[in-house]
Amino acid sequence: MLTRPAIKxxxxxxxxxxxxxxxxxxxMGVPQCIAVVDDGCNLMGFIRMDGSRVLSVESATRKAMTAATTGRPTGGISPDKALLLAEATSGKMTNLLGGLPLIIDGHIVGGxxxxxxxSEQDLQVAQAAVAxxxxxxxxxxxx
Structure with missing residues (x-):
C-alpha cells in the first residue's frame, strides 16, 4: 500500500x-493558556485567558506539541533517550503535566x-476539553 487514510x-x-x-x-476559577495543534504540530487555536501567566503561553504550546508528537499525555513520559534527544535538538517538547494527545480511531490528530x-489543574482542564x-x-x- 502506498497511501493511508487520514483523519484530520x-x-x-x-x-x-x-x-x-x-x-x-x-x-475552576483558574485562568489558563490553552493551545491546540494538529498532527503536524501546527498551531490550530490558542487562547490566553485574562489573568493567566504570560510565560505559560510557551509551555501550553509545547505541551500540545509534545502530546501530538508522542501520542502520550505529558508529565508521565519516561525520560527515554529519544525524548531527551528530541528536546535537546528541537527545544519544542516538554514533560510537564497538562498536554494530551487527540486520538481518533487509532490516529493521532493533534494535541x-x-x-x-x-500541574493538576492544567491536566483537569485538558481532560475536560478532550472529553x-x-x-x-x-x-x-x-x-
Missing part, C-alpha cells in the same frame, strides 16, 4: 476544544496543552 483535526474541532477548556477553567494553573471533543465525536458530529 478541523478548525471546528480546535474551536470546540478551546471552548470546553475555557469553560472548565472558568468553573491540546494547558498551562498557568497547578467534550470525544463526546461530540461519539455523537456522530464529526463536522
Amino acid at each position: 483535526l478541523t478548525h471546528r474541532g480546535a474551536t470546540l476544544l478551546l471552548a470546553a477548556a475555557v469553560e472548565a477553567a472558568e468553573a 491540546i496543552g494547558v498551562g498557568s494553573g497547578t 467534550a471533543f470525544l463526546k461530540r465525536m461519539d455523537e456522530g458530529q464529526h463536522s
Whole structure:
C-alpha cells in the first residue's frame, strides 16, 4: 500500500476544544493558556485567558506539541533517550503535566496543552476539553 487514510483535526474541532477548556477553567476559577495543534504540530487555536501567566503561553504550546508528537499525555513520559534527544535538538517538547494527545480511531490528530494553573489543574482542564471533543465525536458530529 502506498497511501493511508487520514483523519484530520478541523478548525471546528480546535474551536470546540478551546471552548470546553475555557469553560472548565472558568468553573475552576483558574485562568489558563490553552493551545491546540494538529498532527503536524501546527498551531490550530490558542487562547490566553485574562489573568493567566504570560510565560505559560510557551509551555501550553509545547505541551500540545509534545502530546501530538508522542501520542502520550505529558508529565508521565519516561525520560527515554529519544525524548531527551528530541528536546535537546528541537527545544519544542516538554514533560510537564497538562498536554494530551487527540486520538481518533487509532490516529493521532493533534494535541491540546494547558498551562498557568497547578500541574493538576492544567491536566483537569485538558481532560475536560478532550472529553467534550470525544463526546461530540461519539455523537456522530464529526463536522
